[in-house]
Amino acid sequence: MSQEIEKYLLKKLGEGLESPKVPLAKEFEDLKELLSTKLDSCSSSDVPVLRAYLYSLNDVFSECQALSGKNTLLSPTVFKIKQNLSKIKAEIENIKPSDDNNPNGSLDTPQNNGQLQASLSDAREFHRLSSRSEAPPKVYGFDDEITHLEKLLVRRGSIDYFKTVGIVGMRGAGKTTLCQLILTKPEVKNHFVPRIWVHMSTKDNEEDNDPKIAIVKRMLNSLGVEGEMLKTILDEHGLAGLLCALHVELMRKRHLIVLDDAQDTGDWYSNLNASLPRHVKWEQHLAYGLPKGYGGTVIVTSRNEEVMKMMVGEENIYRLLPLSNKDLCWDIFRDEVEQERKPFQPRNEEELKREVIQKCAGVPLAAKMMGKIMREGIRDGSVTLQTIQTQISTDSLSIGQ
Secondary structure, three states: OOOHHHHHHHHHHHHHOOOOOOOOHHHHHHHHHHHHHHHHHOOHHHHHHHHHHHHHHHHHHHHHHOOOOOOOOOOHHHHHHHHHHHHHHHHHHOOOOOOOOOHHHOOOOOOOHHHHHHHHHHHHHHOOOOOOOOOOOOOOOOHHHHHHHHHHHOOOOOOOOOEEEEEEOOOOOOHHHHHHHHHOOHHHHHHOOOEEEEEOOOOOOOOOOOHHHHHHHHHHHHOOOOHHHHHHHHHHHHHHHHHHHHHHHHOOOOOEEEEEOOOOOOHHHOOOOOOOOOOOOHHHOHHHHOOOOOOOEEEEEEOOHHHHHHHHOHHHEEEOOOOOOOOHHHHHHHHHHHHHOOOOOOOOHHHHHHHHHHHHOOOHHHHHHHHHHHHHHHHHOOOOHHHHHHHOOHHHHHHOO
């Protein structure tokens, strides 16, 4: 796939420039044309240098797109970016082709890359959170887990270290809820951009029969790649093109990805820590779409410990156990019953509390479901303690995580 990354980056930048009222559109257009010309005439040893410019330009352009339609042309952020783009243009114009027979003659990484990244950091406040998941309004019993995982994710001194974290636990233990809470923590939000949430389970309404294609498309869609672009990439390059595009989208970014409810044991999903080989066949592994060395992190949740070991390695697994404080199940149950703002004061409260705690066995989802049955029964007048006992069983947990 010679220069496929560069072609994709140029195409992406060009399509973005078709949008109206993007700040500094003229400057980006001039740079796009200049880089295109340089790529046509450069030696192979200079391609990585030009690619570095394209990565950075696409990053900064994405931030400028977030400013579209606003009166920002005179803002300090845009003014600073404009100054740096002028310097970059002059530097690219001075690039002289290297001799492929002399490997040491190729250009170094662009000196201005730090300037571009500084501009990107200044503009990052405009970045939209791409996660589709929100934390539940009230959660019990995860304080220690949240503290541990937050420290693990934003650990100082490991900025460039790619991490994988696997959260495994029985159905209903709260794996998804825990991840939702982690993504809303201020330190995590400030540390990772972008942050995306991807459901790994098959969806009935998806047009793609291949689950691998469906998953990568979900990831790219969450990163802002639109449907028409996805269709073009898929038609021209298949799964390999989609993974290459994913790699490009995440390159040079400290990203956080949650892969929720992993179930497949296929080799394609294995060893997410694997680095991109020199002679890559993009379609061979999901890991190849996840660039290493920029501080990115992937969290995987699963009910299957073998799946987790295969994807992240046993040393990276965090086991989520049922709540040690079983009384918290009563709090979860009561909150669910009182969702309609009606105080819940049953005559047989102590007996009911004992039944709920015993039946839930520390599983938050069981308590939530029992509360839902109680709330609906109160509404139509059909609920009794016996109703709760007969309708709730471990099979009821099959409705979700």
